[in-house]
Amino acid sequence: MDFDFSEEQRLLKESVDRFIGDRYDFEQRKTFAKSDSGYAHENWKQFAELGLLAIPFAEEHGGFGGGPTETMIVMEAFGRGLVLEPYFSTVVLGGGLLRHAGSDAHKSEFIPKIASGDLRLAFAHGERQSRYDLADVEARAKKSGSGYLLEGEKSLVLNGDSADTLIVSARMSGDERDRSGIGLFLVDGNAKGVSRRGYPTQDGLRAAEISLSGVEVPVDRVLSEDGLPIIERVVDEAIAALAAEAVGAMAEMHALTVDYLKTRKQFGVAIGAFQALQHRAVDMFVALEQARSMAMFATMMSAEDDAEARSRATSAAKVQIGRSAKIVGQGAIQLHGGVGMTMELKVGHYFKRATMIDVLFGDADYHLARLAEAGSLAA
Amino acid sequence: MDLRFTDQELAFRDEVRTFFKENLPPAIREKLKEGRHTSKDELVEWTRILNKKGWAVSHWPREYGGTGWTPVQQYIFLDELQQAPAPSPLPFGVSMVGPVIYTFGSDAQKKQFLPRIANLDDWWCQGFSEPGAGSDLASLKTTAKRDGDHYVINGQKTWTTLAQHADWIFLLARTDPSAKKQEGISFILVNMKTPGITVRPIVTIDGGAEVNEVFFDDVRVPVENRVGEENKGWDYAKFLLGNERVGIARVGVSKERLRRIRELAAATTDHGRPLIELPRFREKLAAVEVELKALEMTQLRVVAAEAKRAKGKPDPASSILKIKGSEIQQATTELLMEVVGPYALPYRQEHEDEEGWNEPPIGPDWASTIAPTYFNTRKVSIYGGSNEIQKNIIAKAILGL
Numbered sequence A: 001m002d003f004d005f006s007e008e009q010r011l012l013k014e015s016v017d018r019f020i021g022d023r024y025d026f027e028q029r030k031t032f033a034k035s036d037s038g039y040a041h042e043n044w045k046q047f048a049e050l051g052l053l054a055i056p057f058a059e060e061h062g063g064f065g066g067g068p069t070e071t072m073i074v075m076e077a078f079g080r081g082l083v084l085e086p087y088f089s090t091v092v093l094g095g096g097l098l099r100h101a102g103s104d105a106h107k108s109e110f111i112p113k114i115a116s117g118d119l120r121l122a123f124a125h126g127e128r129q130s131r132y133d134l135a136d137v138e139a140r141a142k143k144s145g146s147g148y149l150l151e152g153e154k155s156l157v158l159n160g161d162s163a164d165t166l167i168v169s170a171r172m173s174g175d176e177r178d179r180s181g182i183g184l185f186l187v188d189g190n191a192k193g194v195s196r197r198g199y200p201t202q203d204g205l206r207a208a209e210i211s212l213s214g215v216e217v218p219v220d221r222v223l224s225e226d227g228l229p230i231i232e233r234v235v236d237e238a239i240a241a242l243a244a245e246a247v248g249a250m251a252e253m254h255a256l257t258v259d260y261l262k263t264r265k266q267f268g269v270a271i272g273a274f275q276a277l278q279h280r281a282v283d284m285f286v287a288l289e290q291a292r293s294m295a296m297f298a299t300m301m302s303a304e305d306d307a308e309a310r311s312r313a314t315s316a317a318k319v320q321i322g323r324s325a326k327i328v329g330q331g332a333i334q335l336h337g338g339v340g341m342t343m344e345l346k347v348g349h350y351f352k353r354a355t356m357i358d359v360l361f362g363d364a365d366y367h368l369a370r371l372a373e374a375g376s377l378a379a
Numbered sequence B: 001m002d003l004r005f006t007d008q009e010l011a012f013r014d015e016v017r018t019f020f021k022e023n024l025p026p027a028i029r030e031k032l033k034e035g036r037h038t039s040k041d042e043l044v045e046w047t048r049i050l051n052k053k054g055w056a057v058s059h060w061p062r063e064y065g066g067t068g069w070t071p072v073q074q075y076i077f078l079d080e081l082q083q084a085p086a087p088s089p090l091p092f093g094v095s096m097v098g099p100v101i102y103t104f105g106s107d108a109q110k111k112q113f114l115p116r117i118a119n120l121d122d123w124w125c126q127g128f129s130e131p132g133a134g135s136d137l138a139s140l141k142t143t144a145k146r147d148g149d150h151y152v153i154n155g156q157k158t159w160t161t162l163a164q165h166a167d168w169i170f171l172l173a174r175t176d177p178s179a180k181k182q183e184g185i186s187f188i189l190v191n192m193k194t195p196g197i198t199v200r201p202i203v204t205i206d207g208g209a210e211v212n213e214v215f216f217d218d219v220r221v222p223v224e225n226r227v228g229e230e231n232k233g234w235d236y237a238k239f240l241l242g243n244e245r246v247g248i249a250r251v252g253v254s255k256e257r258l259r260r261i262r263e264l265a266a267a268t269t270d271h272g273r274p275l276i277e278l279p280r281f282r283e284k285l286a287a288v289e290v291e292l293k294a295l296e297m298t299q300l301r302v303v304a305a306e307a308k309r310a311k312g313k314p315d316p317a318s319s320i321l322k323i324k325g326s327e328i329q330q331a332t333t334e335l336l337m338e339v340v341g342p343y344a345l346p347y348r349q350e351h352e353d354e355e356g357w358n359e360p361p362i363g364p365d366w367a368s369t370i371a372p373t374y375f376n377t378r379k380v381s382i383y384g385g386s387n388e389i390q391k392n393i394i395a396k397a398i399l400g401l
Helices: A007-023 A026-033 A041-050 A068-081 A087-101 A104-115 A228-263 A275-301 A307-341 A346-358 A364-374 B007-023 B026-033 B040-053 B071-083 B091-104 B107-118 B233-243 B251-266 B279-306 B318-344 B367-381 B387-398
Strands: A121-124 A140-144 A147-158 A165-171 A182-188 A194-200 A206-217 A222-224 B124-127 B143-147 B150-157 B168-174 B185-191 B197-202 B211-222
Touching: A007 A041, A007 A068, A068 A087, A068 A228, A068 A275, A087 A104, A087 A121, A087 A147, A087 A165, A087 A222, A087 A228, A121 A147, A140 A165, A147 A165, A147 A182, A165 A206, A182 A206, A182 A228, A228 A275, A228 A307, A228 A346, A275 A307, A275 B279, A275 B318, A275 B387, A307 A346, A307 A364, A307 B279, A364 B279, B007 B040, B007 B071, B026 B040, B071 B251, B071 B279, B091 B107, B091 B124, B091 B168, B091 B185, B091 B233, B150 B168, B150 B185, B168 B233, B185 B211, B185 B233, B251 B279, B251 B318, B279 B318, B318 B367, B318 B387
Parallel strands: A121 A165, B124 B168
Antiparallel strands: A140 A147, A147 A206, A165 A182, A182 A222, A194 A206, B143 B150, B143 B168, B150 B211, B168 B185, B197 B211
16 A cells, blocks of 8 residues: 655656646636636647646557546646646546547547647537436437437537537437447537537536537547446546545635634734634544545546446545535635635635536535445445 | 555455454454443453464564554554454553553563563553543642652542553652643552552443542552653653554444444334335435545555654644544444434343343344443543544644644
């Protein structure tokens, strides 16, 4: 058992921490957010130069050959920086689907473009009725000549407005919630029949509602004909990555709050002298460390091939992250008092991001029910 | 970063697990599973089995009988011990006074006491708390007045766990009444058979009597029974309190308890269905499992860091282990209460559970210990520095408030 990073991982952490420290302060972030895509293309190029966009891919396809620990390192730093660029959509979700479902030809074609920063992906999966059920897909793929025609509505597609290529799930057979028959398709973002309505999200990121109307997909753009197990695997990896991001955001919220307790004076003393506030800050600290432990656990288990064990571990981590985020986030706002309520202060933005992470891919209650249904975590 | 146990660590775990399986007396295992207290004889029996194997004082330095295991091995050993479930060696000897003696004691004290602690030839108890000194330990009032080559001890100790079995007590007493609060305290070893000592049981809300008051009335103790220097006892006490960190979270105990809850909930019906099938109950159980898994990972992080930290410097993060560990232990007893339901009601004196009692049980035969365990377990967030004190420690030592 070893909690230490390797030399390479340590260097990666140093470089991504330096990037966040030097180029991603709160004022800079505000200017990044003003662009149409909601982030800075300059940063995306930097990510490519730093090698961050190549991390999880195999070296034979131009990747860095990293694993879940490398992704954890990057996502935690991004959580601290409240990073806006579509790393999660492109590298974690889109990249994950390509890694697990793509043919050699797909990988050779797409991965070098991701690594160089020339291709941004989005995963168009969720629909109006599906909530957190990954098998609930109504969009249809109909055979047409040698390819397919896609019809349907996709909702809450993270970074769907600016992505170059969409990975779309659509039913090739079966009924709405059947586990089998879900296909995955690579679709150009500007293809005929694709219409996208982009909008900002609560946490300052972006998403899109996407309509597919007679979208033609040639057969060599079919990523998978039985996509659900792959989607589930990638979502488990994605939850581990989000857990790390949430830990970064929570750590920063906690640090800001403790600083504030030391500097803010009331009744002639720093408010951190009051035991009621100290104990609340400690409750936040305990919640943060428990979340950090579970983010590590999810990271370790996301490489697990046993789907049931992996899914139980992922659910457990998502429960802990959601619950901790409430304790840390609500505590941070409360202990800041009135200024914590203002858009001007950074702390509220962390709170909003951590809160939105809870509602991505199943909130704490959803995953608790799923874990309870599945049986014991220890099993 | 690789959070899995290595092959050697897994092999070690199997070795420990097999040893417990083959050598733990079944009667002791059953008692612990059912939440009953083991007798003095049973703990002596088990400690001697461990000591024969060389495992009774596993964390001591090798020269005094320790194993030289890594912190991870120590953790695995304890986790397996708690999950067996097997009794932990008596902490007052092996985790408290033993390390104080081998660190600060004289050669004569080391020779006299250490082997007898390892073999549980001497049963030790702890004389720190007093009626007026709980969380504020340094306000203790017991005095040890020098009279030639003896100290004469007067005062009262309380919450003295299992003093009714004890051969020896280690205590803190004021040797310089004029000194400031933390100064002028000495650390003294007292034979419980010395004239002037009275032990009186305190009955706790579960009906048990594991704690006592101990009265000292002109008790004469040879000066050579003092550990280390006179008036430096507070330093030794701080060392002692900071020492017992691995295992404070009792993760293995809670793991075993959750397994038992599953078994009992499968055997209990609610509206004609096993309780374990009720989604509401399953979710509560799953929520505790999540907390426990997070605590186990936090514990492993502390253990891994311990391997690299200077000896004798406790990690303030271990306060987290105390807080979450006690909360989870209490949560498991609440789940047990939910499982037993109305059969929590009948009260059964503990001696009635001893062999030779022929009255049939009322309700399920495992029911009678559930409510007492729930009541008794309230103590875990109070003793060893209450959870509120732990929060003060974190606020000061980690957050710098």
